[in-house]
Amino acid sequence: MSYFKRVLVPCVLLCGISGFAQQINVIQNSSWLQEGYDRTLTLKDADYAYYNIDNVNCKALVEGNFAGRFSVVAATDSLLVLNPGGIVNYNFKRISALPANCTEAPLKDTLFEKNFKIFWLTFNDNYAFFKERNVKWQQIYNDYLPRVRKLKTEQEFALVLKEMVQKINDGHIRLEIPAALNSPTNKSATKPVKFRKEVFHDLQEKYVEKIKSYNNGVIQWGFLKNSKMGYIVITDMNNFANYIPDTAQDSKEFLKKYEEISEKKVPLELFTDELKGVEKVMEIILDDFRNTESVVIDLRFNGGGYETVALKLLSHFVTNSKKVLSVKAKTRDGFSANQDYNLIPSQNPYRKKVYVLTSHNTASAAEIFALGTLSYPEIVRIGSPTAGIFSELLWKELPNGWEFSLSNEVYSDSKNKSYEGIGIPPNYEINYPKEHSAFYDSFYTGNGFTDKALEKVSLLEK
Numbered sequence: 001m002s003y004f005k006r007v008l009v010p011c012v013l014l015c016g017i018s019g020f021a022q023q024i025n026v027i028q029n030s031s032w033l034q035e036g037y038d039r040t041l042t043l044k045d046a047d048y049a050y051y052n053i054d055n056v057n058c059k060a061l062v063e064g065n066f067a068g069r070f071s072v073v074a075a076t077d078s079l080l081v082l083n084p085g086g087i088v089n090y091n092f093k094r095i096s097a098l099p100a101n102c103t104e105a106p107l108k109d110t111l112f113e114k115n116f117k118i119f120w121l122t123f124n125d126n127y128a129f130f131k132e133r134n135v136k137w138q139q140i141y142n143d144y145l146p147r148v149r150k151l152k153t154e155q156e157f158a159l160v161l162k163e164m165v166q167k168i169n170d171g172h173i174r175l176e177i178p179a180a181l182n183s184p185t186n187k188s189a190t191k192p193v194k195f196r197k198e199v200f201h202d203l204q205e206k207y208v209e210k211i212k213s214y215n216n217g218v219i220q221w222g223f224l225k226n227s228k229m230g231y232i233v234i235t236d237m238n239n240f241a242n243y244i245p246d247t248a249q250d251s252k253e254f255l256k257k258y259e260e261i262s263e264k265k266v267p268l269e270l271f272t273d274e275l276k277g278v279e280k281v282m283e284i285i286l287d288d289f290r291n292t293e294s295v296v297i298d299l300r301f302n303g304g305g306y307e308t309v310a311l312k313l314l315s316h317f318v319t320n321s322k323k324v325l326s327v328k329a330k331t332r333d334g335f336s337a338n339q340d341y342n343l344i345p346s347q348n349p350y351r352k353k354v355y356v357l358t359s360h361n362t363a364s365a366a367e368i369f370a371l372g373t374l375s376y377p378e379i380v381r382i383g384s385p386t387a388g389i390f391s392e393l394l395w396k397e398l399p400n401g402w403e404f405s406l407s408n409e410v411y412s413d414s415k416n417k418s419y420e421g422i423g424i425p426p427n428y429e430i431n432y433p434k435e436h437s438a439f440y441d442s443f444y445t446g447n448g449f450t451d452k453a454l455e456k457v458s459l460l461e462k
Contacts, residue, residue: 304364
């Protein structure tokens with residue numbers, strides 16, 4: 001039996017605590033253990049507490065009103081399936097009570113060996129991609145433990161953890177250590193590099209006309225010169241909510257004002273607002289493009305955001321409902337069951353030729369957009385493989401208080417193939433550099449500015 005056939009946001013605010021309690025009485029004063037993720041949940045009346053657990057501590061990660069944080073997908077006496085606002089549902093198994101250490105103050109432990117072992121064990125239990133990234137994790141433990149036992153300072157310990165992270169080479173691993181422990185970096189003098197803003201300006205100056213913008217440029221669109229082609233560049237997969245009046249969308253205060261509003265929203269409301277914003281702007285864009293013969297969607301500068309936003313955007317450029325991906329989470333014993341995701345086209349999708357531009361800087365949720373295009377061979381990808389980091393960031397904490405994240409979710413295409421570490425391949429390769437500044441510089445030659453991807457699109461359209 002599968003609980004995972006769903007639309008973009010399954011219940012949102014209508015399946016909150018009160019509606020659920022009318023269906024089943026297990027919600028109150030109950031405790032649950034999440035499959036994968038190493039987290040527990042306790043529910044009492046209309047409130048919840050969500051705990052991170054590891055091999056030492058159990059600490060409240062977030063707590064508050066249940067109805068604003070989760071929607072209920074399914075429930076029995078022993079199984080609770082919740083959705084936090086994304087495309088991945090969370091499975092919880094009923095437990096008689098929270099682990100004892102969840103009701104106790106976390107143990108603060110600054111011993112380097114203890115923190116090293118917890119760091120290693122957490123990755124061992126939750127990280128999904130050692131094989132894909134050719135990492136021998138047990139060997140790393142064996143190599144570093146003797147060194148850790150000789151450490152004298154926190155700065156030395158921080159360096160050890162950084163080295164371990166670098167060996168994995170996963171852009172979704174974050175290591176939050178005190179700023180005072182970060183060693184200063186000596187940047188060698190190099191030629192001045194171009195910045196994204198400059199590339200955007202020169203690209204649009206040479207290739208695009210009648211440019212419009214929404215929400216401070218999170219999405220911009222216009223027409224490729226001397227053609228019947230539309231052009232869209234999407235710089236992030238978030239900040240689409242329609243919170244700011246049109247007259248203030250390009251102001252210097254935009255981000256501050258947007259955050260002031262968004263920070264007051266409960267999570268499910270915020271995610272819903274994001275999707276409503278996508279619908280608003282896409283209706284405008286597709287109306288502008290009604291006389292075009294094809295469209296270019298530029299994701300080369302997009303580092304990610306919300307996967308729901310990415311898939312909602314993609315839904316405006318497909319005409320058939322298809323399975324586009326599946327997701328599973330790493331557990332201590334293997335993996336959870338696959339959750340399939342079916343993309344449903346928007347009511348009035350774009351029905352002509354679609355090109356998608358990607359680079360090594362196309363990451364995370366932007367890659368999920370690219371992953372979805374694999375189910376639609378009529379969509380043509382041009383550029384370089386994407387970054388190869390699809391999972392949500394699973395945040396954990398060491399006994400010394402340092403926080404870190406890892407990748408525990410495996411995203412696969414409709415044929416169950418994962419592109420972690422290798423990225424989504426293009427149909428036509430441009431060979432962009434991986435490093436950001438080199439990528440930006442690659443648009444500039446002795447003859448000025450040239451966009452090889454847009455030049456390729458022009459050739460394909462002839």
